[in-house]
């Protein structure tokens with residue numbers, strides 16, 4: 136079946152939608168979306184699926200997606216963050232289907248260079264085939280662990296990771312041209328943030344923009360520490376910042392009781408994005424003892440599980456403040472009408488003997504977020520420096536293996 140002409144129309148429709156929703160803001164990115172057909176990078180995937188605004192998983196290992204064509208709106212947001220110009224040299228880490236590399240090649244033009252790495256030989260071959268079928272010849276795809284970058288092609292005006300990283304590796308910073316920009320999905324206190332860092336030459340990286348995102352994580356030498364702690368209760372786990380030790384037994388024993396909840400007054404009216412990237416991120420930046428509580432399967436359907444704030448597929452997740460004798464979690468109020476579409480009233484549920492005190496503290500911090508104007512990921516400014524370097528105070532300090540970050544809300 137020849138889907139070529141329909142694919143072109145679909146690519147144009149997708150570009151128009153992304154322009155309308157302001158995910159695409161520049162002519163160069165719009166033009167790339169219009170002229171690089173996504174379906175040619177997803178052979179065998181129905182046209183409607185290839186042009187829906189969804190990520191499409193293209194490889195699984197043990198039921199877990201290890202590669203995907205990223206969600207078009209996220210690709211657009213990141214291309215705008217990257218600020219590519221004609222003639223630039225770009226290194227991409229995470230070739231996947233090759234679609235993003237093709238879009239970038241279109242933007243930098245024939246006088247530019249796009250090198251794209253993937254750690255998986257099979258994916259490299261597929262990306263090469265996809266690029267050939269789309270008639271894109273300006274991309275070099277190589278099989279390598281992107282943790283080390285690609286020194287042979289350095290320096291790069293832009294380095295972009297389309298795979299989540301826990302750290303900012305020194306290899307990437309060394310391979311960046313003076314005045315260059317590196318964009319990466321970086322784990323910061325349990326949230327993944329797409330941060331575009333500029334390297335103006337003062338030894339620091341300065342964020343030019345921050346957005347929330349959710350990417351598959353790096354494999355190989357740059358795979359970060361595992362931050363999910365199985366609580367040993369079926370379906371229950373905790374995701375914590377690396378800086379703190381969550382007392383697994385204390386959380387488990389506190390969870391064995393149903394807990395007690397109080398409504399947050401006045402109701403801050405939270406949606407899913409607020410819990411992930413707004414108040415959740417704010418709470419985690421304010422205190423590394425804040426963790427994410429996750430319930431899957433039967434646990435998600437239990438009375439406590441269903442009260443957790445955010446539903447993801449059939450799973451539930453929320454933020455919680457931990458202490459030695461319990462924890463307090465952001466939940467939906469039992470007293471809500473439960474009618475579909477109704478905004479669930481927000482409550483705080485206390486578990487364990489120390490829970491009520493932590494619940495009061497959690498409420499104070501939620502008020503603090505409201506008073507600060509309900510900041511989200513895009514309101515953050517981040518500085519990164521090699522570990523041990525002094526950074527200006529006033530922000531949350533997040534320590535990684537190679538860098539330390541100072542994260543604050545933009546004034």
Ligand SMILES: C[S@@+](CC[C@H](N)C(=O)[O-])C[C@H]1O[C@@H](n2cnc3c(N)ncnc32)[C@H](O)[C@@H]1O
Nearest residue numbers: 202204229231232234235253254281297298354
């Ligand atoms: C979300 S996909 C990238 C999507 C891709 N840019 C596209 O347009 O289809 C993430 C990719 O990162 C790759 N990856 C994971 N760890 C890597 C590493 N250490 N070095 C290079 N690639 C890696 C995975 O194999 C996967 O293909």
